[in-house]
Amino acid sequence: MKFKETQTLKDIAALINAEFVGEASFPITGLNEIHVVEEGEIVFVDHPKYYDKALNSKATTILINKEVTCPAGKSLLISDDPFRDFNKITKHFNPFIASKESISNTAIIGEGTIIQPNVFIGEDIVIGKNCIIHANVSINNNCIIGDNVTIHSNTVLGSNAFYYKNRPEGFDPLVSGGRVVIEDNVDLGASCTIDRGVTGDTTIGKGTKIDNQVHVGHDTIIGKKCLIAAQTGIAGCTVIEDEVTIWGQVGVVSGLHIEKGTVLMAQTGVMKSLKKGVYFGTPQREFRQTMREVIYLKNEVNKHKK
Numbered sequence: 001m002k003f004k005e006t007q008t009l010k011d012i013a014a015l016i017n018a019e020f021v022g023e024a025s026f027p028i029t030g031l032n033e034i035h036v037v038e039e040g041e042i043v044f045v046d047h048p049k050y051y052d053k054a055l056n057s058k059a060t061t062i063l064i065n066k067e068v069t070c071p072a073g074k075s076l077l078i079s080d081d082p083f084r085d086f087n088k089i090t091k092h093f094n095p096f097i098a099s100k101e102s103i104s105n106t107a108i109i110g111e112g113t114i115i116q117p118n119v120f121i122g123e124d125i126v127i128g129k130n131c132i133i134h135a136n137v138s139i140n141n142n143c144i145i146g147d148n149v150t151i152h153s154n155t156v157l158g159s160n161a162f163y164y165k166n167r168p169e170g171f172d173p174l175v176s177g178g179r180v181v182i183e184d185n186v187d188l189g190a191s192c193t194i195d196r197g198v199t200g201d202t203t204i205g206k207g208t209k210i211d212n213q214v215h216v217g218h219d220t221i222i223g224k225k226c227l228i229a230a231q232t233g234i235a236g237c238t239v240i241e242d243e244v245t246i247w248g249q250v251g252v253v254s255g256l257h258i259e260k261g262t263v264l265m266a267q268t269g270v271m272k273s274l275k276k277g278v279y280f281g282t283p284q285r286e287f288r289q290t291m292r293e294v295i296y297l298k299n300e301v302n303k304h305k306k
Helices: 009-014 048-055 082-093 288-306
Strands: 001-006 019-021 027-031 039-047 061-066 075-078 143-145 157-160 164-167 168-175 179-182 193-195 201-204 276-280
Touching: 001 009, 009 019, 009 027, 009 075, 009 082, 027 082, 039 082, 048 061, 048 164, 061 082, 143 157, 157 179, 157 288, 179 193, 276 288
Parallel strands: 027 039, 039 061, 061 075, 143 179, 157 193, 179 201
Antiparallel strands: 001 027, 019 075, 164 168
């Protein structure tokens, strides 16, 4: 998430009441999760297991719960609760804006786009040309939709990330301040849910077609010309390259990378990143070999029956 104006280390420290290490005027341009963080941005870390990863990331300011040696060219924000203070920064620079009408007057809607009854369109929305948005679709704040996009009834864009910190008093959500980006010529079926990024974008690539009742988690990137069938669930921070086919009821765990042209057969459970191939089963295995094993086992059982 980029700030509208560059902030200083001193400004952010004052906002969250934290100590800082570095020049007071050290520039900060935004904040992000570690897998997408860029130079100039803040990343947070609150567990020793991930200190080195955060300190060596592209982030130039690290929000951390222990004073450590600051790498050259970087700065630190010292907080007793980085998770809480990361949320505070997100809320300050990207506050939730309640809509006063079903279609916000801040929305930009392209020529030839059809909006059916009972559609909700929130704040800071851009919708391209010649789209069809069917009845009862909800497009929450900070979504970008390209040209020639079709979205079927009851689909929700921009729901919050499923991201929580387990505290003694209950689960504390990480505030979602990112966007959903739907590129040109995408079709979304009925009753789909596309979560917004925590600080970055959840992206559906150009020409991808998604069936009914599909869930796409926060910060996931789906490439161009993918086919995703009904009741598939894709967890957050996953990268699916171009021309991947995913059949019905597939589950994909978070943080994986699936190569271009891969095919996932129905009811496959994907537990690790995949090279290009055809996969089936839980955990996923190469499809042809799995079928050979199933046939062999069936034949062996039949032999014993005789």
